[in-house]
Amino acid sequence: xxxxxxxxxxxxxxxxxxxxxxxxxxxxxxxxxxxxxxxxxxxxxxxxxxxxxxxxxxxxxxxxxxxxxxxxxxxxxxxxxxxxxxxxxxxxxxxxxxxxxxxxxxxxxxxxxxxxxxxxxxxxxxxxxxxxxxxxxxxxxxxxxxxxxxxxxxxxx
Amino acid sequence: xxxxxxxxxxxxxxxxxxxxxxxxxxxxxxxxxxxxxxxxxxxxxxxxxxxxxxxxxxxxxxxxxxxxxxxxxxxxxxxxxxxxxxxxxxxxxxxxxxxxxxxxxxxxxxxxxxxxxxxxxxxx
Numbered sequence: 236x237x238x239x240x241x242x243x244x245x246x247x248x249x250x251x252x253x254x255x256x257x258x259x260x261x262x263x264x265x266x267x268x269x270x271x272x273x274x275x276x277x278x279x280x281x282x283x284x285x286x287x288x289x290x291x292x293x294x295x296x297x298x299x300x301x302x303x304x305x306x307x308x309x310x311x312x313x314x315x316x317x318x319x320x321x322x323x324x325x326x327x328x329x330x331x332x333x334x335x336x337x338x339x340x341x342x343x344x345x346x347x348x349x350x351x352x353x354x355x356x357x358x359x360x361x362x363x364x365x366x367x368x369x370x371x372x373x374x375x376x377x378x379x380x381x382x383x384x385x386x387x388x389x390x391x392x
Numbered sequence: 393x394x395x396x397x398x399x400x401x402x403x404x405x406x407x408x409x410x411x412x413x414x415x416x417x418x419x420x421x422x423x424x425x426x427x428x429x430x431x432x433x434x435x436x437x438x439x440x441x442x443x444x445x446x447x448x449x450x451x452x453x454x455x456x457x458x459x460x461x462x463x464x465x466x467x468x469x470x471x472x473x474x475x476x477x478x479x480x481x482x483x484x485x486x487x488x489x490x491x492x493x494x495x496x497x498x499x500x501x502x503x504x505x506x507x508x509x510x511x512x513x514x515x516x
Contacts, residue, residue: 246459247421247441247515254440278447280428285443285458295458301491304460304516308490315463316490319516322459344444344456344492373429373504376450 238293238327246322249294250284257291259283264337265369268349268361269381276379278369281340289339292330296322298342337363358385420510421466422457425473427506429453429497441511446492451502453495459515460491466513468493472505479503490516 236256241249259282266279288294300321307318331339341350345361353361362381370379403409422441429447446454470481479499487494493511497503 245515250441250458275449277449280445280447282424282439282442282444284439288458301460304491305489308463313463316460316516319460319462322516340444344446344454373450376504379449 236291238291241293242326243324246296249327250288253288253291253294254284257284257287260286260290260333262286262333262337263365263367264333264363265366266337266341266345266361266363267369267381268345268353270346270349275377276381278379279340279344281337285340286333286336289328289331289336290333293327295328295339296325297328298339300325301343302347358383417514418512420512421459421461421515422455422511423509424455425506425508429504430474430506449502451497451504453507454487455493455495455509455511457491457493457511460489461511462490462514462516464488464490466490466511468495468509468511470495470507470509472497472503473508474506476503476505479505481507481509483509 261283262281424439468483472479485494
């Protein structure tokens with residue numbers, strides 16, 4: 236199915252079209268990251284409808300749009316978004332792979348200071364893995380950490 | 393788009409009129425039914441306007457939106473689903489922004505459980 240020409244269409248309406256016309260795709264990828272040495276590891280779980288919209292192409296805005304809105308919101312005098320048009324009027328991105336979808340989600344939903352410096356310490360601050368590489372139960376959930384023996388030149392969790 | 397009605401006001405013959413912007417703004421924009429925090433490994437069972445869930449620990453998650461709200465003042469309601477009687481979902485915890493809601497699940501202590509959640513408000 237071809238995506239309609241959506242540039243200029245409100246993102247909400249584009250997502251309505253996607254929900255109606257596309258089957259959700261549940262990714263097996265998970266992104267594990269640590270934001271603080273005092274906190275447990277966090278796990279980002281992609282949404283199936285978001286993944287299907289990304290794989291389809293022509294629906295989602297470029298990720299830099301979200302960064303611009305986040306910059307606006309970080310201003311001390313922020314009250315309300317005034318550049319929401321960036322979401323709706325910027326040319327949507329083309330179709331991509333599931334791996335590119337995960338990269339997009341990392342840059343959208345994980346704090347920039349994590350993914351920009353993921354490999355700058357003694358061990359990686361962020362790891363992409365498959366869901367079956369996570370613990371199978373949530374026992375001791377608040378003690379989950381990225382393995383200490385993992386190095387930044389090894390890609391497996 | 394087929395079947396489109398454009399109207400700024402709806403008026404009833406006796407009951408008065410309402411501006412449609414209130415109607416548009418007050419419908420649920422984002423929703424999710426998810427067992428991510430219950431099983432740790434599975435998926436969102438139903439959702440809209442959600443890009444991901446971040447499992448941040450026991451009974452602790454961020455719900456990330458694909459279309460940000462106008463600000464962090466949107467209304468959000470969450471509940472646990474299934475057998476977790478007496479548990480509650482608190483929304484708008486400390487790291488909430490226009491593009492994510494920081495939620496907790498609690499029943500005498502933080503708790504993992506499946507959730508249902510909706511958010512209502514003006515979008516960016």
